[in-house]
Amino acid sequence: MKKALLIVLAAALVVILLFWIVTSGRYTEEDARDPDTVRITGPVMSRRFSDGSLDFRAVILMLPDLSAGPGRLRVVTPFSDRYPLRSSELLYYDLIPGRVVLSSLAYDEGVTETVYRRGGPETTDPGSDGESSAPVTDFERIVIGESVAELAEDGEYEILCTDGGVRVSYYYGVWDEEEEGSREDCLESRVEGGEDLYGRILALADECGLAGWDGFRGEDDEVLDGGGFSFRAVINGREMRASGSNVWPAGYGTFIAAIRDILRERG
Secondary structure (H helix, E strand, O other), rough: OOOHHHHHHHHHHHHHHHHHHHHEEEEEEOOOOOOOOEEOOEEEEEOOOOOOOOOEEEEEEEOOOOOOOOOOEEEOOOOOOOOOOOOOOEEEOHHHEEEEEEEEEOOOEEEEEEEEEOOOOOOOOOOOOOOOOOOOOEEEEEEEEEEEOOOEEEEEEEEEEEEEEEEEEEEEEOOOOOOOOOOEEEHHEEOOOOOOOOHHHHHHHHHHHHHHHHOOOEEOOOOOOOOEEEEEEEOOEEHHHHHOOOOOOOHHHHHHHHHHHHHHOOO
């Protein structure tokens, strides 16, 4: 009896190991100008944005989901505090042809699927022209606006050089640029620092390739809602502008996340 049980356990272990070997790998988003990637390493899955910043990493299980069709396994994260996706999203693994599928329920479009296929190029952090951007040696002003289609309010990050340092502000709401004090009424948070903070942001701007954002124009016509950004800056003594709707330049997510950290740390 014990011998039979050991044989069954050994066979189950072999099946699990073979399954991990078959499914492990890097999967790249299809039909995207700046593709995100999903990587499966045994029982661990991670997803990275096109700029290389980590979206999530979690231990997963893949369970049969007969309602989703034959050969489709539902990806669940039983050991995580929260599912890394929104409640309107489900993650699947298709055994044939071996791909990861993100299924999203959109208000006007019904169910849409984002497909990640095995392989594809590694994500890099290039400039908007696909080549490495020029180094950022100095900046006077960086203003990044963010908008969400279903919300009337906008957010805006403003980084201004001051005498001997830098000031970082975040505004949120609706303001009139021509009305004095209107924008300041929407101030959510602000920090000021000296040369150390300036140097930190300068290094961050260089790392994220902000000099390569100039002239970026991106739009995803297939997304009805979503978000967008605008970028105005004086970097290396030159005026720069960029904008996008549901498409962002490489390095964008990393830069915004770091600026939010600065506002939290010092606010």
